Amino acid sequence: MDTRKLYEFNVDERMEIYALIKSADVRVAKNGNQYLALVMTDTSGEMPGMVWEATPEMVATFKAGEVVVMQAVRQVYQGKPQLKILHIGLPDLAADVDPDDFVASAPMRKKEMEEEVTQLLFQITNPNWNRIVRYLLQKHADTFYAYPAAKKNHHAFNGGLAYHTISIARLATSVAAQYEQVDRSLLYAGALLHDLGKTVELSGPVGTTYTTSGNLIGHIVLIDEEIVLAAHELNIDLHAEDMLLLRHVVLAHHGLLEYGSPVRPMVLEANILHQLDELDASIQMIDTVLEHTEPGQFSERVFGLDGRMMYRKNAENK
Amino acid sequence: MDTRKLYEFNVDERMEIYALIKSADVRVAKNGNQYLALVMTDTSGEMPGMVWEATPEMVATFKAGEVVVMQAVRQVYQGKPQLKILHIGLPDLAADVDPDDFVASAPMRKKEMEEEVTQLLFQITNPNWNRIVRYLLQKHADTFYAYPAAKKNHHAFNGGLAYHTISIARLATSVAAQYEQVDRSLLYAGALLHDLGKTVELSGPVGTTYTTSGNLIGHIVLIDEEIVLAAHELNIDLHAEDMLLLRHVVLAHHGLLEYGSPVRPMVLEANILHQLDELDASIQMIDTVLEHTEPGQFSERVFGLDGRMMYRKNAENK
Amino acid sequence: MDTRKLYEFNVDERMEIYALIKSADVRVAKNGNQYLALVMTDTSGEMPGMVWEATPEMVATFKAGEVVVMQAVRQVYQGKPQLKILHIGLPDLAADVDPDDFVASAPMRKKEMEEEVTQLLFQITNPNWNRIVRYLLQKHADTFYAYPAAKKNHHAFNGGLAYHTISIARLATSVAAQYEQVDRSLLYAGALLHDLGKTVELSGPVGTTYTTSGNLIGHIVLIDEEIVLAAHELNIDLHAEDMLLLRHVVLAHHGLLEYGSPVRPMVLEANILHQLDELDASIQMIDTVLEHTEPGQFSERVFGLDGRMMYRKNAENK
Amino acid sequence: MDTRKLYEFNVDERMEIYALIKSADVRVAKNGNQYLALVMTDTSGEMPGMVWEATPEMVATFKAGEVVVMQAVRQVYQGKPQLKILHIGLPDLAADVDPDDFVASAPMRKKEMEEEVTQLLFQITNPNWNRIVRYLLQKHADTFYAYPAAKKNHHAFNGGLAYHTISIARLATSVAAQYEQVDRSLLYAGALLHDLGKTVELSGPVGTTYTTSGNLIGHIVLIDEEIVLAAHELNIDLHAEDMLLLRHVVLAHHGLLEYGSPVRPMVLEANILHQLDELDASIQMIDTVLEHTEPGQFSERVFGLDGRMMYRKNAENK
Amino acid sequence: MDTRKLYEFNVDERMEIYALIKSADVRVAKNGNQYLALVMTDTSGEMPGMVWEATPEMVATFKAGEVVVMQAVRQVYQGKPQLKILHIGLPDLAADVDPDDFVASAPMRKKEMEEEVTQLLFQITNPNWNRIVRYLLQKHADTFYAYPAAKKNHHAFNGGLAYHTISIARLATSVAAQYEQVDRSLLYAGALLHDLGKTVELSGPVGTTYTTSGNLIGHIVLIDEEIVLAAHELNIDLHAEDMLLLRHVVLAHHGLLEYGSPVRPMVLEANILHQLDELDASIQMIDTVLEHTEPGQFSERVFGLDGRMMYRKNAENK
Amino acid sequence: MDTRKLYEFNVDERMEIYALIKSADVRVAKNGNQYLALVMTDTSGEMPGMVWEATPEMVATFKAGEVVVMQAVRQVYQGKPQLKILHIGLPDLAADVDPDDFVASAPMRKKEMEEEVTQLLFQITNPNWNRIVRYLLQKHADTFYAYPAAKKNHHAFNGGLAYHTISIARLATSVAAQYEQVDRSLLYAGALLHDLGKTVELSGPVGTTYTTSGNLIGHIVLIDEEIVLAAHELNIDLHAEDMLLLRHVVLAHHGLLEYGSPVRPMVLEANILHQLDELDASIQMIDTVLEHTEPGQFSERVFGLDGRMMYRKNAENK
DSSP states (O other), rough: OOSOGGSSOOOOOEEEEEEEEEEEEEOOOTTTTTTEEHHHTTTTTEEEEOOSSOHHHHHHSTTTTTTEEEEEEEEETTTTTEEEEEEEEEEEESSSOGGGGGOOOSSSOOOHHHHHHHHHTOOOOOOOHHHHHHHHHHHHHHHHTTSSSSSSSSSOOOOOHHHHHHHHHHHHHHHHHHTTTOHHHHHHHHHTTTTHHHOOOOOOOSSSSSSSHHHHHHHHHHHHHHHHHHHHHOOEEEEESHHHHHHHHTTTTTTGGGGTTSSSSSSHHHHHHHHHHOOOOOOHHHHHHHSSEEEEEEOBBBBTTBBBBOOOSSSSSO | OSSSSSSSSSSEEHHHHOOOOOOOOEEOOOTEEEEEEEEETTTEEEEEEEESSSOOOHHHHHHHEEEEEEEEEEEEETTTEEEEEEEEOOOEEEEEEOGGGOBBBBBOOOHHHHHHHHHHHTTTTTTTHHHHHHHHHHHHHHTTTSSSSSSSSOOSBTTTTHHHHHHHHHHHHHHHHOOOOOOOOHHHHHHHHHTTTTHBBBBSSSSOBOHHHHHTTTTHHHHHHHHHHHHTTOOTTOOOOTHHHHHHHHTTOOSSSSGGGSSSOOOOHHHHHHHHHHHHHHHHHHOOOOOOOOTTTOOOOGGGGGGGOOBSSSSSOO | OOOOOOOOOTTTTTEEEEEEEEEEEEEEOOOOOOOEEEEOOOOOEEEEEESSSSOHHHHHHHHHOOEEEEEEEEEEEEEEEEEEEEEEEEOTSOOOOOOOGSSSSSSSOOHHHHHHHHHHHHTOHHHHHHHHHHHHHHHOOOOOHHOOSSSSSSSSSSSSSHHHHHHHHHHHHHHHHOOOTSSSHHHHHHHHHTTTTTHHOOOOOSSSBBBBHHHHHHHHHHHHHHHHHHHHTOOOOSHHHHHHHHHHHHHTTTTTTGTTTTSOSSSSHHHHHHHHHHHHHHHHHHHHHHHHSOTBBBBBOOOGTTTTBBOOOOOOOO | OOSSSSSOTTTTTTTEEEEEEEEEEEEEOOOEEEEEEEEEEEEEEEEEEOOOSHHHHHHHOOOTTOOOEEEEEEEEEEEEEEEEEEEEEEOOOOOOOOOOGGSSSSOHHHHHHHHHHHHHHHHHSSSHHHHHHHHHHHHHHHHHTTTTTSSSSSSHHHHHHHHHHHHHHHHHHHHHHHHHSSOHHHHHHHHHHHTHHHHBOOOOSSSBBOOOHHHHTTTTHHHHHHHHHHHHHHOOOSSSHHHHHHHHHHHHTTOSSTTTTTSSSHHHHHHHHHHHHHHHHHHHHHHHHHHHSOOOOBBBOOOGGGTTTOOSSOOOOO | OOOGGGGGGGOOOOEEEEEEEEEEEEETTTTTTTTEEEEEEETTTEEEEEEEEEOOHHHOOOOOOOOEEEEEEEETTTEEEEEEEEEEOOEEEEOOOOGGGGGGGGSSSSHHHHHHHHHHHHHSHHHHHHHHHHHHHHHHHHHTTHHHSSSSSSSSSBHHHHHHHHHHHHHHHHHHHHHHTTTTHHHHHHHHHTTTTTTHHBBOOSSOBBHHHHHHTTHHHHHHHHHHHHHHHHHOOOHHHHHHHHHHHHTTTTTTTTOOSSSSSOOOEEEEEEEEHHHHHHHHHHHHHHHHOOOTTTTTBBBTTTBBBBOOOSOOOO | OSSOOGGGGTTOOEEEEEEEEHHHHEETTTSSSSEEEEEEEETTTTEEEEOSSOOOHHHHHHTTTTEEEEEEEEEEEEEEEEEEEEEEEEETSSOOGGGGGGGBBBBOHHHHHHHHHHHHTTTTSHHHHHHHHHHHHHHHHHTTTTSHHHHHHSOOOOTHHHHHHHHHHHHHHHHHHHHHHHHHHHHHHHHTTTTTTHHHHHOOSSSBBBHHHHHHHHHHHHHHHHHHHHHHHHOOOSHHHHHHHHHHHTTTTTOOOOOOOSOOOOHHHHHHHHHHHHHHHHHHHHHHHHHHHHHTBOOOOOOGGTTOOOOOOSOOOO
């Protein structure tokens, strides 16, 4: 068994590795036979491959979420990597394979993220905001540290939601240090809550889709609902200025009505949160796309970056 | 005292009438003296006029909301009607003047509107929707039948909010009768609630402005908040399909993200409610603008109608 | 021979039925042989399927518009239904098959539609409008009751044009009943004529395409041409106000210049007609898309609805 | 009496000249007295000025369209030229003043324009197009050579419509000479007819406004109506390809649906006509705006040029 | 002489202070007399006021850039502050008044800014970028530390250009510390140069207007010109990757073509610089507008913030 | 060997011809074997075709840029022409085949184009512009007459850049003859330089792609760079009005910021150059698309023409 990962093999090289089936479509070839269109993945990325002449048993066995043993050759199809699968099978029962080991995760461990969030909570000095944020983070603790931040655009990995939240909070700390007029409590409270509705909007970390609530209500109103109920539960006046501000900062974080915010940012901290959200998301997207771009080349056009191509430099000057 | 109303006098005709001061700005003339820029109103419409050389007593006396006795001549200034105010004073104490008598109102009485709403409630057969709608209409009963539907665009008169709601509900009844696939309960519940957040967004029927909640949260999310709290109060499951649908229909009623809905209409009834809302609002705006347009002429461009001019026909063919 | 229709078979089920070939493309497989890419249809909907190794005789026989006997299995390809065609042949000469029986039609019979149109004509009291509308409906009687209302977006079935027209006229009746300022004659005349130009713009009910006139002139100006010539024929003054109004209402019915109307609606009835046109078209499109969507699921994005997905409810509450 | 024109006087210089009243608004000053807000004009341009304390006789005398004798001083108000009118009166009966002498006109005489049009007609070799164009130019001969091409944007002077038409036809001749694939007959026929509907859309050369037909139907459909009726009169088949092409070229000449064309240019000549229309109109607008801009300065922003400022060069290099 | 500043007086309070004339328009009143429309300013802000009946001497004396002694009363006109000027005169010759003392400046002194820039230069390790940046900052040293960053939108004060540049560089430092993939040299070099073209585009710190170069070429291409010439001067290869990158980062800093960048950001550092530019500019604009907004109130709509109103909180929670 | 060209064979006809491989993609068929997806071309156009079962030797031999001997049958696939390749091989060594003979070229020879450019240069009377244009045309003489004007949209053939430039210059001559206010020197200088940056932006006449400079800087700023350096070299003052004008005309030639011009046209000649550029490009695009459209048919939608279809007339009337 090779110890290298999917993307560590070169074109035309043969591999025998464990990999996770990310998705498995059953299709019918022109000769009428069924075949499997698989997407194989490990932490180095994902790559498609076909299994021709799939028997009903194979269709039943090789499903999304399964870890398999695979013999394959890396090839190129229309400029993109793909696998020519020579053999696919289930691992030995003795083999210690855990699907979670094959999924990309945030570059911080959950424990570290929790500690950083705790430090941030100490800096939210407005007692109502502090209580609301603590209440909601505790309520969604399981999902907040496990979910991705999006279905595919950015931070689409395990723990991506918490990691994206922390990245924004760090940027917020820098901005608050530089501009003294910023209300840190409001900015941090808004940063911690802004995407928490995604724990309801998305189905979970694996095979992420939108839930019915996610489609019909959307994560922005879903987190507002949570804030409303939390305030009710904690006996906090929803129409006092501090609660209007917290809700506004969260509601306005997409910046423009066209992007789904029902109001545009009308307080300084809402404006900043929106811009830091865009900044962190775009840095993460650029990072991801450049990982699979050769030095000196331009990437494909990236939907989440308004269709821009990104350039990977030949030389770094850091 | 004349018994005619403001707009029933011709140009150059002199009037002596009661009128309500709708707004009163204190300004400084080029000679350094203060004067009052008033907007006078009665149920026939509103017309501006100046009171030159205003003493401090006059400034203190003639404020928005006061009913006054006025001698004036109707004139035209830059194509628009205005008043040359000859004399202004307070009515006799004996005079029985009520500011409410000078404000335009919906063409239905409150009692009639309440009855029609009651009839609609009977047709909402889903028990959760029925309870939520009853609960919220009762909670906001005072304001729902008194507020205008907007600050100025359409139905900007006393009771305009309830009247606009009822107009849409009537249209909804016709549409449901014609298209059998329509879920009447959902459409009526959505129609009754869709603009109820305006009772929080707007300051009230007189001198209407946006509240801080109105600006920072907006009436769409404000009514969603009310639905969320009502469901909590009434022990209704917020994430069951029926509640998702009701909230969706209300959230989506502006039709486009650009118009402030956080989601676009994704169920049939949301789509219909949005279109009926536009239909009734545009009919009411056209009506208002044509009232002050001469037959055979085009109106000014109307902001709420995307800058269109409207034409008033010479002859009616009804 | 099965008596069920195409969409009444389940996935993997085998069928032997009559069906109409809606379109037949001859293609060349990678091995250089020709095959037929067919779209089969009956009143339950349409489904694609391939006939491999098509001989020249087969290519000459199995053309769009033919009714055939087909043995096939329903399958799923990339999430969409398709047919694995096992055998295809011509029906017995004795078989009584009429292509028209396999095409979806409006849910009203022609006779009923004609009667409803006649009733509407009685309500057009302006004599010029009445004569123009009668003249043009008579001139296009054959096509008006046979054509679809569009190539594919909405009401794309036999008789769809008349049915869409009648649906709008019914809505117009309700609106006119509710808003007394509406000029019924103008609204009904406009409703009856608004899409009549499609009888020239489209090629016909089967295999509908755009004609050269349709592409170069468009149905809005084509019906204006017809009104101009009709008025000339009937000695009606084209520049009297009533004729300007009728033409305006028809010309403006797309509502926005971007949608191909050369003028925006500037009279009340033009505004209403445009909005009812959108309302009926969107209801019909939603209906169609939800027919092939499972309860509790979201449809694909619909081009004619600005790319929205529509949700099919699990439970109805009518 | 000075022989110089309005714009030939410097700031602070006193003038005594004949001038035409272009428009005269009666307004009420803050002291309640009436005054006249005039716009005075001669062939050098137009300039506003006030006549304070206007008696009813003056109001009745000094109306739009009158030629007057005026003593005035040229001044600057908010960066723009205006007149301080010292005296205004009617000319001696003996004075030979004709309002037409004070209106800007096209830089070609009617006779010259007629001759150039005649030459163009000879080059339209398709007999149907030739007959239609001759028929319509003859029908509108009086207005075609007298009307402006627009209410104010471009070619807003006497004879502007014919002059703009000829300018485009000249450009068309050059283009046809350079690109041999161009169908000259079609391009010239389209050029000659494209704006002829403005003779119905606009009220006339003086105090130009939009007619009711102009607003409700628009000049593009108005000329299509004329072509339709002309073809009918001349027994020409409206649905033969040549007539579809001619109508298409005219209908599409605004280039974009947003600009009021019901179809976009789909034949080469329609595409060219649209672009030459824009080219000539923009050259004429730039010309006009630079006339009142000092060398080395930027003009005000020009609405018809998408809000651009234009720069007037210090030195010419021709 | 009062020691308070313009904005430190309350409405109706009388002041006698030194102030700088920011602009002085000569206008003609309706009675034909000239008056001066002044904008007075000191470091607390600017306020308009009129001087009626201005003699030619006064017109010649009270010009933009002059410091004067003024007796005035603060008033409100249409909701905005204005001055009723009672007396205006020149200061005693003995008075030590310097126009620069009345102009708002960056909150850092030039010396501090220079030092911070020097520190940044040390961190640009790519020798070509380092030399280019040093060369250009030295060349424009006088203007870089004196000019505003814009004519009026943001940082429209003395030294605003350098201060805005430093603010962005500080944000860049934080971002580079958080995201290790960032090329600091490139980001800092881009930040220091990005707006330097404004020293050519704008006329200077007082009465700032656009130069002819500024209008015709624009500051983005003007700084590119400077980089091109500097590279030529310093014998640096303009088409090596490092120079393409530096120019790209500067050219792309407006982010969108619509905002005047000829290319969109295609490298990570260009993307970050654009976003930090927007972040700092918006924070500064919000700051400025809230200075003149009362707690609990919404500001006017701000052009530079897409027409948003901003809310000034009642209570701070820092 | 046939002497006809690719597009001179009918469908189903067999050909044996020389052709140039324009592009060659190696792909993997579903059976795991490699095949070649070729695009074959000669001066009549290009057509795709597959070579199944490609051996490694074939992959190494049949590359873009090679001239081959090909036996094939013309077919139709999804409405578009394609080749069924029966045999492919290298030409005899004796065969005199030059890849350049298979590439479409401008309809003028280089010599003719050079002469026409020389004539234009004589008409640029401003000495600075004359020297700059001569200097740059000489510097880029090799590429200017060889490069295409675009990667694919318009004038995508050998010599297309010079040919497009000359076409615009001819149009410019006509316009300057018609409008005497035009500065010919400026218009011709701008026309000759406007697209010269494409010699740096594009990789060359064969297999044209964007260079890194092209993507990161763009041809508009690349030619500005050349003008800046040329002026420096020739000791011409870059900030004198004439040089600002020349640069402006070139920078603004895309007309709108959205299309990549950093400034909009603010002088007459910039406005004209932009419009002539669009005119010539659209004529050339329409020409190309109609070449492959049948008479009486509409083309496919053309990206470079905003998605319009174009109509090919049945009869010509020239």
